[in-house]
Amino acid sequence: MIEAILQYEFLQNAFFSGLIIGVIAPLLGVFIVVRRMSLIADALSHVTLAGIAGSLYLSQTFTMFSLLNPIYLGIVASVSGSILIERLRTLYKHYEELAIPIIMSGGIGLSAIFISLASGFNTDIMSYLFGSVSAVSRQDLWVVVAIAFVVFLFLFTFFKEMFVLSFDEEFAKASGLPAKSIHLLFMVVVALVIAASMRIVGILLVSSLITLPVAASMRVAKGFKQTILFSILFGEAAVLIGLVSAFYLNLAPGGTIVVTSIVILLIVILGKKLALKIKAERV
Amino acid sequence: MSKTIIEMKNVSFQYEYTQVLNNISFKVNEGDFLAILGPNGSGKSTLLKILLGLLKPLAGEIKLFGQPNDTFRHREWIGYVSQKSNAFNSGFPATVEEVVKSGLAKKVGLFKRMPNDAAKQVQDALKAVGMESFRGKNIGELSGGQQQRVFIARALIAKPKVLVLDEPTVGIDHENVQSFYDMLVSLNKEQNITIILVTHDVDTVSNRISHVACLNQTIHFHGYKQEFDEISQEQLDKWQGHAVRKIH
Ligand SMILES: Nc1ncnc2c1ncn2[C@@H]1O[C@H](COP(=O)(O)OP(=O)(O)O)[C@@H](O)[C@H]1O
Ligand SMILES: [Mg+2]
Numbered sequence A: 001m002i003e004a005i006l007q008y009e010f011l012q013n014a015f016f017s018g019l020i021i022g023v024i025a026p027l028l029g030v031f032i033v034v035r036r037m038s039l040i041a042d043a044l045s046h047v048t049l050a051g052i053a054g055s056l057y058l059s060q061t062f063t064m065f066s067l068l069n070p071i072y073l074g075i076v077a078s079v080s081g082s083i084l085i086e087r088l089r090t091l092y093k094h095y096e097e098l099a100i101p102i103i104m105s106g107g108i109g110l111s112a113i114f115i116s117l118a119s120g121f122n123t124d125i126m127s128y129l130f131g132s133v134s135a136v137s138r139q140d141l142w143v144v145v146a147i148a149f150v151v152f153l154f155l156f157t158f159f160k161e162m163f164v165l166s167f168d169e170e171f172a173k174a175s176g177l178p179a180k181s182i183h184l185l186f187m188v189v190v191a192l193v194i195a196a197s198m199r200i201v202g203i204l205l206v207s208s209l210i211t212l213p214v215a216a217s218m219r220v221a222k223g224f225k226q227t228i229l230f231s232i233l234f235g236e237a238a239v240l241i242g243l244v245s246a247f248y249l250n251l252a253p254g255g256t257i258v259v260t261s262i263v264i265l266l267i268v269i270l271g272k273k274l275a276l277k278i279k280a281e282r283v
Numbered sequence B: 001m002s003k004t005i006i007e008m009k010n011v012s013f014q015y016e017y018t019q020v021l022n023n024i025s026f027k028v029n030e031g032d033f034l035a036i037l038g039p040n041g042s043g044k045s046t047l048l049k050i051l052l053g054l055l056k057p058l059a060g061e062i063k064l065f066g067q068p069n070d071t072f073r074h075r076e077w078i079g080y081v082s083q084k085s086n087a088f089n090s091g092f093p094a095t096v097e098e099v100v101k102s103g104l105a106k107k108v109g110l111f112k113r114m115p116n117d118a119a120k121q122v123q124d125a126l127k128a129v130g131m132e133s134f135r136g137k138n139i140g141e142l143s144g145g146q147q148q149r150v151f152i153a154r155a156l157i158a159k160p161k162v163l164v165l166d167e168p169t170v171g172i173d174h175e176n177v178q179s180f181y182d183m184l185v186s187l188n189k190e191q192n193i194t195i196i197l198v199t200h201d202v203d204t205v206s207n208r209i210s211h212v213a214c215l216n217q218t219i220h221f222h223g224y225k226q227e228f229d230e231i232s233q234e235q236l237d238k239w240q241g242h243a244v245r246k247i248h
Helices: A002-007 A009-034 A038-061 A070-091 A093-117 A122-130 A138-167 A169-174 A179-201 A203-220 A224-249 A253-282 B044-051 B096-102 B118-128 B144-156 B174-190 B225-229 B233-240
Strands: B004-014 B019-029 B033-037 B059-064 B078-081 B162-166 B194-198 B211-216 B218-224
Touching: A002 A009, A009 A038, A009 A138, A009 A179, A009 A203, A009 A224, A038 A070, A038 A093, A038 A122, A038 A179, A038 A203, A070 A093, A070 A138, A070 A179, A122 A179, A122 A203, A122 A253, A138 A169, A138 A179, A138 B096, A169 A179, A169 B078, A179 A203, A179 A253, A203 A224, A203 A253, A224 A253, B004 B044, B004 B194, B019 B044, B019 B194, B019 B211, B019 B218, B033 B044, B033 B174, B044 B059, B044 B162, B044 B194, B078 B144, B096 B118, B096 B144, B118 B144, B144 B162, B144 B174, B162 B174, B174 B194, B211 B225, B211 B233, B218 B225, B218 B233
Parallel strands: B033 B194, B033 B211, B078 B162, B162 B194
Antiparallel strands: B004 B019, B004 B059, B211 B218
């Protein structure tokens, strides 16, 4: 495998992208999960698909767009979607969660239209839906690197504010923190991470890489920083094991990564149960 | 004469259809210990939220430390402990230490790191509420009353000049309510922290506070504790909206 990575550029792209996404998706995922926004991440990934499908349609129909990397329109769609969700959430104050099905169905509807408008890119679409080891380009990798940089910059700058906002939004506002602006920035960063992750795990499975490692981590971690640390460890393990098995078994990496995450989650849940039982018996 | 730090003038507020506050005016001076009393739904929490800038009043004027509410930039001077029911997600993965430390965020300021002595400050704040031994525990493992003390520590760590508490003893068992109020008295007397307290424990607080405000959409009484003791039965009934037994 290592030899193959040294030899083939596409494998390098997939591996480095995977390693980076294995850090940033669960890292941001901790904030998404504790703020009960997992479904928003899911909705955004479907909006990203609309951007991707639109871009594939454009590149097929107009020669001037034929070289356009679909990730860019995917990013545009995802970020616009995140801002739209925020607008809808303020509009429906008492039914905030309504924003999610509205945006989600909008995204899927548009995707369906673009996909049927331009028939004939089924394998391409498959790789965007469930991820791919072979389809990640060097340009995709650079986009992932740039997005990772934005994520680290954001959290390095606003970590303490994000903690307050996630733990207790009312307290954040009462203590005079610019809660609204930081929240909006956070939504944009989430949208970027979703667009970045989709190349490896696929649109349909992005939200699981964001949430499953965090779900496992919360079973065993003590405190917030440790939750982040374990989430990244679990996420990274899932990406590595998933990518290697996808490569050898010729499977879609989205599938193998998510199944690995679920196995990790189960091991953690059962392991913790067992540990508690042993402890109880000793006493 | 101590200086006025909070002033409301003719403040009114309504949620979409319901009028909640009507023409509220009052002042709080430095060092006061004010109890805001009133039946459920009388607008107590709403009044505090307006004071804290969480809600915008429909009409009226609010001044904090002499500055209009909209342009007031030192919200870290006002520590807030919200009503338990609508507070945080109790499954949140954070230790007591992390929660208390987060109370420093505004004071430290945007783009700045937490100070090096933050751990020491956490220790002191926890000590003030008698919770030092819980600093490594996850917040979700604590009882309601213990969590409430941690939230007070989170407010105290920023060294506020005013502490605003909304029904803080809900969820604290009966024996501990007394010592809880004693703690507030010592903060008020020893550290000169002004206290604004919304509560139903009229009997328990009555010999600890300096001022009383009786709220039910409007302010039915506001003044020294001694004057409140002289309040007429008629006034009391009008405020509560029904006949009540006078208690002391
Ligand atoms: N977010 C809200 N939307 C609409 N009405 C509200 C809201 N919050 C409170 N109210 C109403 O405003 C009134 C005052 O509420 P509140 O300030 O919480 O009273 P208190 O704290 O004295 O019990 C109540 O009638 C309540 O039903
Ligand atoms: Mg209330």
